[in-house]
Amino acid sequence: MTFDASASSEPGDDIVRYYFDWDGDGEYDYNTTEAIVNHTYNVVGVFTTSVMAEDEDGTFGIWSTWTFFRRVTVSNAPPLVNESWSYGVEGENTTVTVDVYEPGNNLVRYYWDFD
Structure with a gap:
């Protein structure tokens, strides 16, 4: 998924770093100088x-921190x-x-048809 934080702005100051929290736990998992980043949910x-x-x-602080939330739904x-x-x-x-590789580790059944 692509996340775009380029709309963030601070009057009089330039934004120099972005901190991303991928899983909503309040801890920032990734930081970069790039406003547009890609992340894969496994x-x-x-x-x-x-x-x-x-x-x-x-x-x-309140004057230099912008936070937006995006709810992401990942399909199987x-x-x-x-x-x-x-x-x-x-006869032999x-x-x-x-x-078989199942990305979500949710494989529950195999079906065989040898016709």
Whole structure:
């Protein structure tokens, strides 16, 4: 996801650093001089994110701190499947290998259809 804090401003001072709280716990997880950043949520869920801007004086307080909140809903992505098999002779065993990666770790069932 792309987060854009470029609309932040401080009359008379330049913004020099942005602090991002990705999970809404009140602790800033990432800081940068860039106003536009990307972040990836690795699990399904709803997240409250915030950003705080620091001005060139390095002061933090009501006059130099801006916080916005954005509720982010992450949908469940489909599982990624990688399969391989060896060709066999009718009536003999063959090997089928299936590797499944499910980003949310919510895979609950496998279905097999060999028709």
